[in-house]
Amino acid sequence: MSLRNTQTRFGLITKSLHWIIAIGLWALFFFGKYISNLELGPDNFHLIPRHKAFGILMLGLITIRILWRTTNPPPTALPAKPFEHLIAKLVHVALYILMLATPLFGWIGASATGFSIPFFGLFDIPLIWGEDEAVADLLLSLHGYSAMAMMALALLHIAAALYRHFIKRDETLRRMIR
Numbered sequence: 752m753s754l755r756n757t758q759t760r761f762g763l764i765t766k767s768l769h770w771i772i773a774i775g776l777w778a779l780f781f782f783g784k785y786i787s788n789l790e791l792g793p794d795n796f797h798l799i800p801r802h803k804a805f806g807i808l809m810l811g812l813i814t815i816r817i818l819w820r821t822t823n824p825p826p827t828a829l830p831a832k833p834f835e836h837l838i839a840k841l842v843h844v845a846l847y848i849l850m851l852a853t854p855l856f857g858w859i860g861a862s863a864t865g866f867s868i869p870f871f872g873l874f875d876i877p878l879i880w881g882e883d884e885a886v887a888d889l890l891l892s893l894h895g896y897s898a899m900a901m902m903a904l905a906l907l908h909i910a911a912a913l914y915r916h917f918i919k920r921d922e923t924l925r926r927m928i929r
């Protein structure tokens with residue numbers, strides 16, 4: 752199997768990044784919701800640095816994915832109505848923007864709390880904003896909203912993939928899996 756995309760197929764790198772990031776984002780979304788509803792104390796405080804480290808790891812993979820996408824375009828889209836192509840394109844662009852914005856808002860907001868961001872105990876991720884409670888509150892609430900918008904669009908995206916697989920019965924989903 753080819754590592755790069757061809758005109759008709761997704762390559763192994765695009766497919767692996769798509770599925771690792773899809774699973775990672777859903778996991779981080781539920782993890783984030785879980786910690787934001789907890790009564791934080793000494794027993795569970797370690798969960799926040801874990802969420803931050805996984806989020807930064809995901810931001811790294813998303814950046815690699817976008818760079819890879821710019822040098823390696825996807826295969827030609829399978830036949831569909833022009834408005835379906837347009838909606839698919841808009842949703843993909845919005846997903847890429849939200850995939851970058853969500854962890855970046857989290858990183859700026861977390862930096863502004865003044866707490867360090869350890870990367871799985873290996874080293875500290877640099878803080879990219881000075882300590883500022885107002886910025887932390889604003890950016891972490893934007894972080895929550897943009898995560899919700901991303902997952903809502905991902906649901907629409909999944910519904911479209913399932914529609915093409917089970918109703919239109921074309922190769923769209925199989926191309927992203929096989």
Ligand code: HEM
Nearest residue numbers: 779780783784786787803806807853854857858861895898
């Ligand atoms: C793309 C990856 C990420 C996703 C999908 C995600 C998702 C979430 C969600 C859904 C929440 C709960 C928001 C709420 O309901 O109020 C949350 C909270 C939070 N996230 Fe993320 N996050 C990601 C990456 C990051 C990164 C990279 C950082 C920082 C380096 C971060 C730091 C935080 C912090 C500090 C909270 C607040 C926890 C609390 O309530 O005390 N997140 N995240």
Ligand code: HEM
Nearest residue numbers: 773776777820825828843846847905909912913923924927
């Ligand atoms: C958080 C979850 C997900 C995100 C953020 C996401 C994001 C994306 C993006 C941005 C693309 C466009 C690739 C490109 O052309 O550059 C894409 C393609 C695709 N995704 Fe997802 N995806 C997610 C989950 C899923 C799931 C669960 C499915 C299956 C049910 C799926 C099926 C597909 C398929 C079939 C394509 C190829 C579409 C085409 O050929 O035009 N995705 N995804």
